[in-house]
Amino acid sequence: MNARDQILARIRGAVAGAPDVEVPRDYRGATGPDAGTAEPRPIDLLAERLRDYRAIVHVVPEAEIASVVREALARRDAARLVVPDGLPPAWLRPREAEALPYETVGDDPELSADDLDRVDGVITGCAVAIAETGTIVLDAGTGQGRRALTLLPDYHLCVVRADQVVAGVPDAVARLAPERPLTWISGPSATSDIELDRVEGVHGPRTLEVVIST
Amino acid sequence: MSRTFLGMPGRALERGFPANAAVAVRDSQLRFNLRKATRTIRGKRAAVVAELPDWEGLRQAGKAIKDHTLRNLDRYLEQLEAAVTAAGGHVHWARDADEANRIVADLVRATGETEVVKVKSMATQEIGLNEALAAEGVTAYETDLAELIVQLGDDWPSHILVPAIHRNRAEIREIFQERMGEWGRPAPEHLTDDPRALAEAARLHLRERFLSTKVAISGANFMIAETGTLVVLESEGNGRMCLTLPRTLISVVGIEKILPTWRDLEVFLQLLPRSSTGERMNPYTSTWTGATEGQEFHLVLLDNGRTGVLADEVGRQALRCIRCSACLNVCPVYERAGGHAYGSVYPGPIGAILTPQLRGMGSELDRSLPYASSLCGACYEVCPVAIDIPEVLVDLRAKARHPRAERLGMAAAGWIFNRPERLALAQRAGGRLRRFVPKRLPGPMSAWTDTRDLPDIPRESFRDWWDRTGGRTGTERQDGGAR
Numbered sequence: 001m002n003a004r005d006q007i008l009a010r011i012r013g014a015v016a017g018a019p020d021v022e023v024p025r026d027y028r029g030a031t032g033p034d035a036g037t038a039e040p041r042p043i044d045l046l047a048e049r050l051r052d053y054r055a056i057v058h059v060v061p062e063a064e065i066a067s068v069v070r071e072a073l074a075r076r077d078a079a080r081l082v083v084p085d086g087l088p089p090a091w092l093r094p095r096e097a098e099a100l101p102y103e104t105v106g107d108d109p110e111l112s113a114d115d116l117d118r119v120d121g122v123i124t125g126c127a128v129a130i131a132e133t134g135t136i137v138l139d140a141g142t143g144q145g146r147r148a149l150t151l152l153p154d155y156h157l158c159v160v161r162a163d164q165v166v167a168g169v170p171d172a173v174a175r176l177a178p179e180r181p182l183t184w185i186s187g188p189s190a191t192s193d194i195e196l197d198r199v200e201g202v203h204g205p206r207t208l209e210v211v212i213s214t
Numbered sequence: 215m216s217r218t219f220l221g222m223p224g225r226a227l228e229r230g231f232p233a234n235a236a237v238a239v240r241d242s243q244l245r246f247n248l249r250k251a252t253r254t255i256r257g258k259r260a261a262v263v264a265e266l267p268d269w270e271g272l273r274q275a276g277k278a279i280k281d282h283t284l285r286n287l288d289r290y291l292e293q294l295e296a297a298v299t300a301a302g303g304h305v306h307w308a309r310d311a312d313e314a315n316r317i318v319a320d321l322v323r324a325t326g327e328t329e330v331v332k333v334k335s336m337a338t339q340e341i342g343l344n345e346a347l348a349a350e351g352v353t354a355y356e357t358d359l360a361e362l363i364v365q366l367g368d369d370w371p372s373h374i375l376v377p378a379i380h381r382n383r384a385e386i387r388e389i390f391q392e393r394m395g396e397w398g399r400p401a402p403e404h405l406t407d408d409p410r411a412l413a414e415a416a417r418l419h420l421r422e423r424f425l426s427t428k429v430a431i432s433g434a435n436f437m438i439a440e441t442g443t444l445v446v447l448e449s450e451g452n453g454r455m456c457l458t459l460p461r462t463l464i465s466v467v468g469i470e471k472i473l474p475t476w477r478d479l480e481v482f483l484q485l486l487p488r489s490s491t492g493e494r495m496n497p498y499t500s501t502w503t504g505a506t507e508g509q510e511f512h513l514v515l516l517d518n519g520r521t522g523v524l525a526d527e528v529g530r531q532a533l534r535c536i537r538c539s540a541c542l543n544v545c546p547v548y549e550r551a552g553g554h555a556y557g558s559v560y561p562g563p564i565g566a567i568l569t570p571q572l573r574g575m576g577s578e579l580d581r582s583l584p585y586a587s588s589l590c591g592a593c594y595e596v597c598p599v600a601i602d603i604p605e606v607l608v609d610l611r612a613k614a615r616h617p618r619a620e621r622l623g624m625a626a627a628g629w630i631f632n633r634p635e636r637l638a639l640a641q642r643a644g645g646r647l648r649r650f651v652p653k654r655l656p657g658p659m660s661a662w663t664d665t666r667d668l669p670d671i672p673r674e675s676f677r678d679w680w681d682r683t684g685g686r687t688g689t690e691r692q693d694g695g696a697r
Contacts (some may be wrong), residue, residue, distance in 0.1 A: 003308060004305075006309060007291075008516070009516070010521035010522075013357075014524040014525035015525075021257060021282045022282075023279050024271070026275065027484075028267070028268050028482075030275075043693075051495070061303045082230040117425060126683070130484060133487075147500075148458050149459055155505040173483070174477070178503060179443075179503050180440065181500070181657065182500065183500055184495070184500075185497065186494070186495035186496065186497050188497070189451040190449050191449050191495045192491050193358070193378060193450075194383055194386060196251040196255045196376060196379065197491075199409045201413060202359065202416060202451055203357075203417055204497070
């Protein structure tokens with residue numbers, strides 16, 4: 001018998017006659033979208049929870065995204081920024097054809113790992129954000145690019161639209177497509193491996209800045 | 215660094231848990247490190263669990279999802295295999311550690327590479343993959359910070375989540391300074407023991423390796439049968455590096471890590487981070503389905519004793535475990551004895567029930583593990599999938615062979631308790647001879663009194679007192695007489 005058949009046969013022998021179980025789903029968000037709390041609003045809770053992880057967070061009206069992005073990049077002294085396909089141009093430029101004080105780099109043809117290691121940062125959108133846990137989820141879709149783009153640059157600037165913010169984890173899981181590669185991000189890279197004390201900044205981007213549009 | 219490493223499996227396996235623990239509790243540095251770390255994490259976990267009003271609902275759902283999955287494990291594994299294959303991945307099955315190591319070594323050899331990067335994984339620890347690959351001329355580089363500390367220090371993991379929990383910052387600094395150069399980029403000069411500086415040293419040490427290594431090996435926290443999706447939770451970004459950059463990804467995963475549906479993640483992505491690192495969410499979670507972004511993907515499904523555990527009606531609940539390590543962090547025995555005393559990659563309360571079931575109770579150590587507990591039940595209370603660890607411990611104690619003196623003692627006690635008149639006689643004899651009972655029992659029975667006081671034997675048994683007085687106390691009798 002090959003390994004596969006033998007393991008399956010062992011399992012069938014082991015559980016023969018054992019009772020099956022019904023799964024009780026007695027938790028928030030199990031029966032439909034969780035409205036979350038009225039106060040604080042989900043976007044404010046998201047901002048608070050992201051700040052707990054030591055991310056830099058701005059909550060601004062949509063019209064102000066470009067100016068907040070520009071100021072953030074100026075504070076970083078960013079000279080080269082990765083911009084994935086499909087990122088709304090208005091996030092970088094309030095007016096078309098305006099000159100940018102930094103160079104933008106696209107990912108077509110694909111940048112090498114070494115190229116990505118040398119840029120000053122990356123700007124992306126996201127697929128979903130979870131207020132309760134302070135999480136943004138990227139699904140490699142439009143305006144996000146493949147996974148390495150938000151991994152190798154040391155600085156990740158992420159723009160979240162208000163309609164992408166959900167209250168809790170069940171709402172996010174329901175909105176996401178399992179066949180896409182997902183990256184759930186809750187703050188900058190961190191570790192608790194030294195005396196179980198959390199410190200930020202290991203292999204992933206050491207600075208996460210999030211702009212939430214109202 | 216002159217401190218003797220405790221309970222390194224080779225030595226720990228030769229002795230029982232009590233002997234290993236006796237060595238460990240004399241190490242005041244180890245006790246200090248463990249006390250500090252476990253107290254920190256206990257507080258954090260308690261705070262983030264208390265935030266969720268529906269924690270118990272999530273816990274019961276998690277328990278039931280796992281029980282349902284285990285009951286139908288054959289069906290879900292076949293479904294998973296079909297989904298992963300349809301998504302361009304390759305699925306391999308391994309009955310035991312040797313078979314899994316063979317499969318991985320052959321896959322690595324087929325790529326022509328001699329170096330692999332690794333994401334922290336309990337399954338590959340369990341099968342000794344790094345050692346098996348080394349024997350084939352392949353160097354496996356651990357990339358998780360704690361695993362790196364263990365690998366550089368030629369040490370053994372002592373905790374499921376934080377394998378280097380027994381090391382404090384000063385020790386870690388010394389390990390980095392002395393050993394990083396042998397494995398790659400040396401530690402920066404004038405490295406301090408500030409955790410930030412140590413994390414930075416790890417970043418620099420591994421950066422070049424991430425960018426250049428072509429093969430990665432991981433485990434997985436969850437596998438979704440319905441979609442063929444694998445899920446890895448981590449903090450540092452080393453997981454993302456290994457899962458994303460190399461051309462070939464090989465994941466070795468225990469067969470019990472499966473969940474039936476995508477939706478089930480909504481439960482476990484709440485239970486796991488809060489129980490393990492005490493965070494609302496861990497910094498990074500990656501999910502991928504089959505061959506992703508041009509990568510070649512292999513999944514090795516590992517049995518290695520799990521189907522044997524599944525056959526045990528009481529013990530099978532240990533397979534619900536999602537390796538959060540909350541039970542280690544609350545355990546009074548673990549906090550004092552440390553992880554090495556358990557002589558297994560699975561220490562603490564979950565290790566005490568998992569190791570003897572996976573490995574069998576042939577050795578002195580494995581027979582002693584079910585006793586590495588005061589049965590206080592704190593582990594059951596914090597377990598996010600409600601594994602009744604004390605219940606399994608007691609069940610395993612009954613299965614292990616007991617020492618001759620204990621067997622004789624228990625047989626004698628059974629004979630006495632079996633008949634009321636025998637008990638009454640024994641109690642009366644005990645009461646008369648109470649002055650002659652020694653503080654310590656003689657011969658082989660002295661092992662029992664080494665760690666316990668004999669109970670005081672009363673002058674008169676309860677039954678005799680009742681026969682004499684009819685249950686009335688002195689005062690009542692006086693009152694009764696006056697009436």
